[in-house]
Amino acid sequence: xxxxxxxxxxxxxxxxxxxxxxxxxxxxxxxxxxxxxxxxxxxxxxxxxxxxxxxxxxxxxxxxxxxxxxxxxxxxxxxxxxxxxxxxxxxxxxxxxxxxxxxxxxxxxxxxxxxxxxxxxxxxxxxxxxxxxxxxxxxxxxxxxxxxxxxxxxxxxxxxxxxxxxxxxxxxxxxxxxxxxxxxxxxxxxxxxxxxxxxxxxxxxxxxxxxxxxxxxxxxxxxxxxxxxxxxxxxxxxxxxxxx
Numbered sequence: 753x754x755x756x757x758x759x760x761x762x763x764x765x766x767x768x769x770x771x772x773x774x775x776x777x778x779x780x781x782x783x784x785x786x787x788x789x790x791x792x793x794x795x796x797x798x799x800x801x802x803x804x805x806x807x808x809x810x811x812x813x814x815x816x817x818x819x820x821x822x823x824x825x826x827x828x829x830x831x832x833x834x835x836x837x838x839x840x841x842x843x844x845x846x847x848x849x850x851x852x853x854x855x856x857x858x859x860x861x862x863x864x865x866x867x868x869x870x871x872x873x874x875x876x877x878x879x880x881x882x883x884x885x886x887x888x889x890x891x892x893x894x895x896x897x898x899x900x901x902x903x904x905x906x907x908x909x910x911x912x913x914x915x916x917x918x919x920x921x922x923x924x925x926x927x928x929x930x931x932x933x934x935x936x937x938x939x940x941x942x943x944x945x946x947x948x949x950x951x952x953x954x955x956x957x958x959x960x961x962x963x964x965x966x967x968x969x970x971x972x973x974x975x976x977x978x979x980x981x982x983x984x985x986x987x988x989x990x991x992x993x994x995x996x
Contacts, residue, residue: 760809767809769842773835774809777821781807784825796820812843852883859887865931867942874946875913881925882911888929898928919943919953933961 757778760771781787789800796803798820806813806821813821818836822829855868865884872880885895885907892904892911902924909915910925922943926936937958944954 757807767843767846769839770812771809773839774807776835777807777818780822780825780827784827787824792821792824796824798824812840852880855880856883856887859884865926865929865935867939872942872946874916877942877946878911878913878917881917881922884929884931885911885925890928895925895928899924917943917947919950919957923957936961 760775760778761767781792787795789803792798792803793800796819798817802813802817803821803824805811806817813836815833815836818832819829822832851868851870859865865887868880885892890898892907895907896902896904902921906915906921907925910917910921919940922939923936926939931939940954940958940961944951
């Protein structure tokens with residue numbers, strides 16, 4: 753006889769969709785006569801800890817685990833695959849919203865429009881650029897007015913993910929959103945990583961972005977170099993103190 757299952761997480765503090773999915777798996781197991789996890793593991797080839805985690809409601813299970821769980825209960829895995837895919841999409845959307853909120857909070861506090869540090873793909877890059885547009889309070893038409901070369905329809909297609917982000921479009925978006933040249937470099941590096949086909953174009957554009965000048969600091973007692981292209985150590989004199 754199977755041991756009683758641990759209570760599911762409270763949906764007020766947990767993920768309701770994940771908990772509902774786990775509850776569905778538990779119901780399936782009950783209808784199958786409540787086989788114990790050892791028997792289910794033997795039937796499916798999935799370890800007991802993974803099967804237990806799938807019905808726990810705390811963590812997103814892999815499809816291999818869910819498929820094994822369902823087959824061990826004698827049910828059709830096809831229907832459950834659709835349910836698992838919907839749950840996976842919901843989990844990604846929730847994570848994206850949370851991450852994007854953190855990005856905008858960081859932009860507001862640091863007053864720097866830098867790209868996030870975690871790995872992104874093309875889809876997420878477009879989503880974050882759209883968040884940047886909203887963060888700046890711009891409509892698509894505003895962007896088209898601020899940056900010559902692309903229509904508001906083009907920007908809409910790119911930010912919805914219906915058209916790929918190119919180096920030229922990325923630079924136009926960043927210009928419209930008043931991103932500094934130094935920060936633009938970081939965004940272009942991200943694009944070259946997620947779309948290697950744009951790497952050469954990115955390198956070309958990087959040469960046209962002004963490099964920020966960093967002031968040189970000198971230690972106390974060290975004379976600063978003279979103007980007019982003077983060399984270090986000799987100045988324009990001969991070094992004998994009389995200038996001859």
